[in-house]
Amino acid sequence: MDISDMRRDFESEGIDRDQLDADPVRQFEVWFSHAREAGVLEPNALSLSTVGADGQPSLRTVLLKYFDNAGFVFFTNYASRKAHELAENPRAAMLFPWLALNRQVIIQGRVEKVSKTESLRYFSSRPRGSQIGAWVSEQSQVISSRGLLEQKVAEMKQRFQSGEIPLPSFWGGYRLVPERFEFWQGRPSRLHDRFEYLREDGRWRIQRLQP
Template sequence: MKIDDIRRSYTKDKLEFEKLTADPIAQFELWLKDAIAAELPDPTAMCVASVDEHGQPSQRLVLLKDVNQDGFTFYTNLGSRKATELSANPKVCLHFPWHPLERQVIVYGTAERASSSQVAKYFLSRPKESQLAAWASEQSRPVSTRQALMQKFAEIKHKFEHGEIPLPSFWGGFLVRPHKIEFWQGGEHRLHDRFMYNRQSDNSWSIERLCP
């Protein structure tokens, strides 16, 4: 198989300046609704990129759990690699790859810890099995076998089989406050439509078209 021959044309839609909203969060919400309506697998999945102390980037897929005028929120084990890296260097990039719609959104921003009340509210809304998994998994840490992980899960399940599962002290969330957001719509002949929103000092947004 020659992977350099794999390509396709992008013809589904166009993105025009006149049709953009003045606010990128509103524009994002419109596109997210389109992704959900199209029944894309995991429409809230986003790639979160962080950087360690040596300048080595790392990425992983995480589910977006809230978006509003403050920014984009996701949750994680606070001992995980991404949480450790974001605590040391809060600069972060999010990428939403809505390939079937020939769309991408890239968010550039700064991560900060979500409030404890927000974290608790979301944790208690999760399915019980997800709550138990948060307790059982020391995210990003080595584990000898899957059997050992499942044994830990069984022990945690037994421990909390009666009553409410408490919020782990090592579990939390991050709010990504954006300062740039790019919207990408695939175009014919690789002449894609790209628009970058840049936050201004008065918190308004400027918009510029980028070459594909």
């Protein structure tokens, strides 16, 4: 299938250095708010890239649950592929593809587990069905059928039929502590605007990149 003629020109206003906040987290918050206001579907959905000891990158979509100056937090099963790779190489990259706005943001840095208290606070806020799902799924492991998964759901519903569902010991959050941001704004003729923030000696250095 030849799809080489699939293209569109990005008709959008550009960005200049003086329009950017000196703090990339505040700049991310501004763009995230724009994405929400524009009705972008799940603006907190991101592509998370990790690399294990074998050097093979892997990629999946996860949901950002909160962010602040300490970092960007997502949750998962600690036995999942991403968790194994983060144990071997605690560094990752996030990509937010806000294509409706001709924008994307890349964040790179080291990754650490959040505290059990943070994980419990978020887990307790999840719908009950999602809490059951966390107990049921041995994420990334092979399973012979969908029916077996549904059987496990029924068993867990019976087990936790009354009262609060406890936080599984094998489930919790990770925080990406940023060391690099890239803000990308699509422009006509592929002459896009790209600005990079690099963390150096406790401060952020901003520079324009060629498209």
